[in-house]
Amino acid sequence: MLLRPLFSSLLLATVLLGASEVPTAPIPPGVDVARALALTKAWQDDQPERAERKLRVVYWTPSDREPAPSHRERLTRVLTYMQEFYATQMASYGLGRRTVNLEIEADGLLKLRVARGANPFNQYRTESGQEIRKDCVAVLEKEGIVADDETLVIFCNLSTWDAEKRTMRQNSPYYAGGDHRKGTAWQVDSPLLDPALLGEKTAMLTDGQYGHISVGRYNSIFVGGVVHELGHALGLPHCAESPEEKRTRGTALMGSGNRTMGEDLRGEGPGSFLTLGHALKLLTHVQFSGSVKGMKEQPTVRWHDLAVDGGNGGNGGNGGPITMTGRVDASLPVYGIVAYADPTGGGDYDAQIGAAVPRADGTFTITVPAPSTSKATGGDLRLVACCVNGAASDRAAKDDNPMLPFALDQGRVDVTPARIQLGLLAALRANKAGTLTDAMRQDLHPTAQEALRRLLAPDHAKDKPEPAEVAATVRELPLSDTRPSAASTGWNGVHYDRLPPQDPLLCGGKLFTHGLYAHAEAKHVYHLASAWKRLSGSCGIAGTGYGPVEFVIRGDGKELWRSGVVNPGTPLTFTVDLTGITQLELLALPTPKGNGGAWSTWLEPMLHRE
Template sequence: MTKINIIYLLLLLMLASCSKDSVTSLEEEAGPDEVDKLVDNEWKDNPYKLNVVYFVPNDMVPVVDYETRIEEIVFDAQEFFAVNLEREGFGRTSFGLDIKSDGKLNLITVIGKQGKSAYPYSGGGGVIVNELNAYFNEHPDEKKSEHTLVLLPSTSGDPLNPGGVPFYGYGKYCFALDYEYQDVQYLGQDNNLGNLATKWIGGLVHELGHGLNAPHNKEWNSVQSTLGTALMGTGNGTYGKRPTFITAAHAAIFANSQTFSTDERSDWYSKVTTNITNLRGKVENNKIIISGNFTSDGMVAAINVWHDPYPAGAANQDYDAPSFTSLPIGQDSLYIECPLSDFYKLDGQYQLRIGFIHENGSRVTRAYEYEFVNNVPTIEVINTKDLLDRSAWSIIYADSEEDNGPASGMLDGDLSTFWHTEWKSKLPGHPHEFVLDMGTLTTVKGFAFENRSNLNGAIKDFEMFKSDDGENWTSLGRYSLAQMQNIQYVNLISVESFRYMKLVTNNSHGDFNYAHLAELNGYHN
């Protein structure tokens, strides 16, 4: 017998000895924990699942082995969210995923209607959203929630320098890219592939945070040495490389996001009106303390505040804004302590934002400006007055209104609705005016004004008039408003009693022809 035949015979004997009974089972080889991970998923029964879409321009093909790599990335992110929300007291919860019967992720692959040039970084996201909305309309069973993660193959042509496609949050959509070496096995490695994994996988999880409702923020100064970098700060540069975490404020947002819910409800993200009825800020024991009362027609689950250092009117990015969270007290009160030791700078201008997070996932935010003087915050500027009852108030005349900017928006308690003069089809200039009817003779010490978040065109200089009959007018004086979101209180020259008030603008901030105002109220003490 030749040497080759002997080897062949030995191989046959080895194969024959590997009978079904003697082969090591998957459970024995991998262990029960690994097997369960393959065929089960803790959050597979969440009634709402994150839609994970692999979007391929019609002149491209998917990156090799994309389904396995993307699955591992989102499973890893699921675990990251669960660990962080459990630490912050929300239980071991994470976003749901659509899991197939074999335990694999149901990754929806969609071929675009156009080539890659139609989906660039700038502007491409909106094009993709339109196509995916049409796709989900045609395939409604595939849409499992309002939240969608979209990945596109990199179009840069260089797998070690990927890019060229949308990579950002876009409402409840979020975009990331894929390339050949995007694999969780490289996370934490001290080499080029490891650095790329942190940048692009960390970036994916960061943008996913946006798609699950979270804005930017910064970790507290006091926890940076232990917990590391906030995911929604610059965590896309540390994820998998150095400690990275989800802050308490963002854990509260995620815990009240649709895909984290274990309950079905029909009112996800439906509009909720929440108003602050009084607000107080003070500095005590080296802490900023925010307290007050609110009314809401929805159930408030948590209240967040951001302290964002930035010059008034500048672009607001939140990357340097420490955030704090608290449960409401009862159904109508708030109290949040913000230690100054958690700030990074105690000088300059700040914007304070108070965000009400509702059980149906919707959010209502109010913004105020304050500043540090000699390392002490002038937080008392946010303190509110007791405002008049507006239930009988109405706007009976406005010289100009845009279709989506009726003057009635000034009286509804919602900063997202506002009076805006025309600017689309025609652009009338100042003066602009409106007439308020308070319904009856009313004693007024002054009026309270609130701007919307976009301050371009906010009213600057104006004059107010009073009337008892709506026809004969007497001047109440000339006044000015600052370019800021705080409630601004304008005291009249003297306390007056009247029924009608007419406001006439002289100009606006930025010298725009248009004008706008989000909220109008009054006070008498």
Template sequence: MIRAKSIWAAWMCWVGLLSAAIGASQGDDVAGSAMLRDAMKHISAYHVGQPKSDKVLRVVYFTPGDRDPLADHAGRLDRILDDVAGFYREGFKRFGQDTGGLPLERKDGKLVIHQVKGKLPASSYTYESGSITKAEVRAALKGIVDMDREHVLILYALCHQESDGRYVFNSPYYGDGASSNSSGLCHAADCELLDPRLLGETEKQMVYTEHYYPRVEQTIGKFNGWYIGGIAHELGHGLGLPHDNGSKEERGFGSSLMGGGNLHYRGELWGDRAPAFLSRATALQLASHPLMTRSDKGRDTEAHGYFEKLEFSGNAGELHIKGKTAGAVPAYGAIAYIWPMSAKTDHRAVTCPVVLEEGGFEMDIAGLRPDSYWLKLNSLHVNGAVSNEYFVLKVDKSNQINLAEMNGEWLVDRADLAIHRQDPRAREFVSDEVISAAPTAESAGKLRVLRGLLDPAVPADLSSAKEDHAWLSDAAWTKAEVGWGMPTRNAFWSDGRFRMGTFLTLKQKPYEKGLYAHAPSHYGFAVDQKWKTFTATVGLRDGAQAVGSAVFVVRGDGKELYRSELLRAGENADVSVDVSGVKNLELLTEGGNGNTSNAWSIWVDPKVTR
């Protein structure tokens, strides 16, 4: 164990080093400061005259049923959270913005810590137990902490020391701020050696095991950098911040906190050459967060943001984006995030943040190498809400970018969102003129599907059809039942609450014709002995989880004519069945082995021919 005298010496060393490091190691960001200044004009104008919010970050300390809180947990947590709040405050100061940092719940000058005793022993909790502990915290603090309307940090006393001196962590450790402006939650681990006073301890070593690392040997100072940095990083997620490795212009400043900076927190104190910093994109988004503006105006208002205009241009490895935002709540900024599809995560996403001018923006992203990337565009709203759209960005070997596909996908996204929100302009977005001008055949096909949702055609009568083929998804049915949702033609079912994508896709290929058929499902058609062959492709629509599976069955006049193998996510099969002489054709799906969870079964291109 570390003696009190050495703790005091480390603390004094830390204070001195930190005083010298603030504002010096990374330096002021002139361009970032100008950007934040412009952003604050928009944000301040929206919140002017509002009373100061009393909302604060609530801190919960979770102890398993068979253990007590770790040593000096109250004092250490006070120092830890004060240090993290200070890190955010210093990050904004580097951009010329004086803020109070993250507001902490305090009473008589001390951090308020809400204690919760778990119902289970420590051995029953793991990294995967976040949903269990969240439910226990919700029940224990009902009427005290509102998990649905506040921002909450849960720290866990799920660390113990083995006989060999090794520390073992079994704690949930992640953040979730999906509704970032109204609520957010993050989980993090506590340890008796976790204390910002020990960030400068570069001599003494420790060994530990946790979810990601079977065995780590490092100095106590570096451990504190990693784990207090982890709290700062996951808290960022709890506030709605995505992963963000910073812009190319910021590479000389160190490591972005929301990229890999959680492993470089206060690195200047323990010998790290690339200490963590708050990036421009992180600061731009966080500037409007209710905990930073201290205003509740629009806190629970849906922004309904979207890109009213969007145009991709460029080439030779350089992408130019021009756009205009709109929504129920004004937007003030936009951020582009780009990371390779080959990467396991988006931790290394390069960002390009801009402030809007009259709702519009332009940005240039240079130096793109031949590869396939994810491109996420976020619009930032003055109440702290964030809206986003995703695109597939491809750069070929000659450095040409798939501009037509990206521009076409935006036309589809715009129309899809308008239909989902019942925007009166939706029909304009799927007009004949828009479809004929669509830059790709795929985007034109998707727009036709969307128009069909707005203006569905009268189902065809298969017994009187004159053509040599007919799509069953456009035909009148005699029976239509699905296991979840409603029978749907040429699109994936959605009721507005559950949106898993509009289009019928298998292995990333979209289909204009098809039937939504979540198992168990049953479609019936009167074919009246008029047709010879039924064909289709079957499978689970893209996005289905591994637990999903289905079996597809074709029956004619009650007799089984075809039964597929059990198909799981990512698998499909081609069907061709002789239906000569059949009066009543039936298409059925069954859950694999009786399981219908996530059975996103679809029949695509279901067709009968003469």
């Protein structure tokens, strides 16, 4: 909701952030902020449902520790600083001083519930987040608060400060997740966590993770971390600033902005800012809007006539921005569109972001800066529709959330793969509608033609030969064109040349025409009868999977190749000697982190006679 000054800590936050004069942020063409505000207001004011949702804050401490000194006063300053940061950034785009709401007691300090763990300090780890959250949920339940319907911030008393040696260690959960209705952010508290110390350059400490740094730098990292992780709890993913924004505005909050927060107070840089796309997304979050109308509804979103241009894109471009056009409609009004150009790897920290407000007919033009990385060889373009009830299509079914590949060569973008994918998706829709023609097939790029042929083929191998049965005149053959003697996956069955149910094989910003879906834990066994000499191909985490997994190839029970732990990113290539091998096994194994999101896939594996 719109921020109303309530207590003196706000004065400190205002001074630290320089918010007495709200800066005006640049707004690119195609982002009609006034239209976005009008759309949301009209919908929310029609049979309105209002509620002031407030951040629920819990201080958690292990059984053998008391809260850190002055914890309530310090954390009031921390969260007031956070509150003012969001208000200032939203206002800079003409969206009003909208921000999260805090629970403030009569003494002007934060309402800070205390939860105590059952175990001592040394039994908790970074991975203890859910265990700690359960303790906090129990405290909230005593007040009749349903934690799963709230946005929570949990400060964990899991740091160790040695004032004499001036060393800091922390072993705390430090992550977050959520959406427009609910979320949880785990933070770490310490006696030094205080935005009033952001300007301190002379007092130093040695942090176990960040080394020898000033107290001000420590607070940039950890006060900034509070603001950043809360962004995740509010439903914001990572993103990076463009080179121009880096020069003129600083570091994107949801990129590495948690490490640069307040550095301008020390003359070390311009600090951190909230990107326009993320400000648009927050416009209808229940904390920012005060509207709970339809907040549990997940709208159906449909994209039409999508087209991609820019980069090198086959047009002789010079690596410039990527432009996407199209039309969107949904079961609820769409007031904003956010696009991400995310290179593979990097955990989406390096994803460039763009924003648009659709016109009255639903059409839009959105521009995304070209990713600046020179390391990745590809990436994905993602479109997200922001609806008036706060929901976003990145939380919806894949049909509502298009993902298009692009190629990267030393930082130069080629959007040809996106165009190929768009043609393929259009053909799949036409087939589903019964309108696919031979002429439409022939108009596709050859890669899309082959992918379509396989996607429309039966999704089984019962009519295919075993590798040992293939005529010797066939010198090479896709492994997915043969029948395994046994096959199993860890989730959603066995599938060939597709991701279930009928999605193209996308991995690392590239479309693959054939392969084996192998969600961990998966095993494919093939009878070779010593008839093949070599297996080649790639493997990786496909689609929206997040892994990690490990790939293993065995021959006659002997390990022939092992990938090591594989995370999302550029697929790994392999070539394995099969000379004399009678039985081939392809394994996709979960890591100790489990098999959640382990969309492991064998990509274009080929058998060779020589």
